[in-house]
Amino acid sequence: MPTPTPLLNSTLSIGPHPVQPPVVLAPMAGITNAPFRTLCREFTGGKGLFVSEMITTRALVERNEKTMQLIHFDASETPRSIQLYGVDPATVGKAVRMIAEEDLADHIDLNFGCPVPKVTRKGGGSALPYKRNLLRAILREAVSGAGDLPVTMKMRKGIDDDHITYLDAGRIAVEEGVTAIALHGRTAAQHYGGTADWDAIARLKEHVPEIPVLGNGDIWSADDALRMVRVTGCDGVVVGRGCLGRPWLFSDLVAAFEGRTADYARPALREVATVMVRHATLLGEWIGDETRGVIDFRKHVAWYLKGFAVGSEMRKRLAITSSLSELRSGLEELDLDQPWPTGADGPRGRTSGNNRVVLPDGWLKDPYDCAGIGEDAELDTSGG
Numbered sequence: 547m548p549t550p551t552p553l554l555n556s557t558l559s560i561g562p563h564p565v566q567p568p569v570v571l572a573p574m575a576g577i578t579n580a581p582f583r584t585l586c587r588e589f590t591g592g593k594g595l596f597v598s599e600m601i602t603t604r605a606l607v608e609r610n611e612k613t614m615q616l617i618h619f620d621a622s623e624t625p626r627s628i629q630l631y632g633v634d635p636a637t638v639g640k641a642v643r644m645i646a647e648e649d650l651a652d653h654i655d656l657n658f659g660c661p662v663p664k665v666t667r668k669g670g671g672s673a674l675p676y677k678r679n680l681l682r683a684i685l686r687e688a689v690s691g692a693g694d695l696p697v698t699m700k701m702r703k704g705i706d707d708d709h710i711t712y713l714d715a716g717r718i719a720v721e722e723g724v725t726a727i728a729l730h731g732r733t734a735a736q737h738y739g740g741t742a743d744w745d746a747i748a749r750l751k752e753h754v755p756e757i758p759v760l761g762n763g764d765i766w767s768a769d770d771a772l773r774m775v776r777v778t779g780c781d782g783v784v785v786g787r788g789c790l791g792r793p794w795l796f797s798d799l800v801a802a803f804e805g806r807t808a809d810y811a812r813p814a815l816r817e818v819a820t821v822m823v824r825h826a827t828l829l830g831e832w833i834g835d836e837t838r839g840v841i842d843f844r845k846h847v848a849w850y851l852k853g854f855a856v857g858s859e860m861r862k863r864l865a866i867t868s869s870l871s872e873l874r875s876g877l878e879e880l881d882l883d884q885p886w887p888t889g890a891d892g893p894r895g896r897t898s899g900n901n902r903v904v905l906p907d908g909w910l911k912d913p914y915d916c917a918g919i920g921e922d923a924e925l926d927t928s929g930g
Contacts (some may be wrong), residue, residue: 685697
């Protein structure tokens with residue numbers, strides 16, 4: 547593809563909230579908690595939109611302790627953005643009204659894209675749009691209960707290549723008053739394997755010109771984001787796995803959309819190490835326990851060190867640290883003058899594909915019948 551050029555006039559609004567540049571952090575279970583969102587926002591100077599981990603509607607309505615912590619926002623976060631997962635329209639409606647009445651967030655995103663078995667086997671996530679009437683009922687309850695809060699949705703192309711749903715789902719969303727749609731250009735069966743279908747994003751944009759469409763999938767660099775907007779005509783991008791261990795990608799995205807491609811971040815290992823300690827520190831402060839914060843940070847170590855010359859034993863040692871002092875001392879033993887490695891901007895995170903999608907019995911028999919779906923289909927914990 548040709549080298550992308552800046553998109554200086556790209557604008558995106560989520561209801562009353564301008565998102566400039568048009569860049570959104572994708573909700574990721576166990577990743578996009580308040581500390582990680584804070585870290586990403588620090589690299590953008592507050593620009594962009596940063597969405598919470600997936601919050602289950604049942605757990606929110608029941609005021610589950612873990613869920614109530616996950617909906618905590620830092621004072622610097624504006625707008626406050628919550629992603630909800632739900633299968634039962636009544637429970638979704640209760641959760642949305644709770645958010646609106648108690649001023650818990652400024653924007654609500656609905657999850658119809660999660661492909662993991664514990665979600666799809668209950669008819670949720672990327673399985674749900676196949677049931678058109680159920681999708682409509684959930685969107686209607688959410689939009690009516692949200693009041694002035696904008697409601698958006700994130701989805702995939704469909705369950706698999708034989709059960710594609712995104713165009714029908716997009717039209718239903720427009721009819722029910724959804725403010726914007728994000729499309730991950732993969733099916734549930736693909737999980738995160740293969741290549742994202744950007745053509746599907748372009749088709750959805752043509753199909754629902756009334757509202758913004760955001761593209762998601764295979765954005766590993768700021769140039770990829772510019773390319774996606776130019777190729778598909780989408781109104782903005784949603785970035786997920788590309789920022790794992792690389793929160794400064796959001797500074798690149800701001801620079802790209804502002805025409806400052808020469809300002810892309812290429813941190814040496816010393817700078818990366820500083821961010822790693824900052825991330826672990828924020829997690830400890832958020833959890834209220836340094837050890838638990840560092841333990842939670844362990845899953846990020848391999849992503850941050852991707853491409854750098856760090857031996858396997860040291861990687862293992864850093865991935866089992868239990869204190870900030872252990873983490874700092876381990877990092878100080880590395881060759882911190884290493885420059886940003888060639889190729890480290892590529893894919894990261896999960897890549898498995900061609901999975902069998904676990905669905906409720908008889909789910910595919912009728913795309914409209916949604917009998918048997920109720921509160922018992924709701925997950926009772928948040929965060930994926």
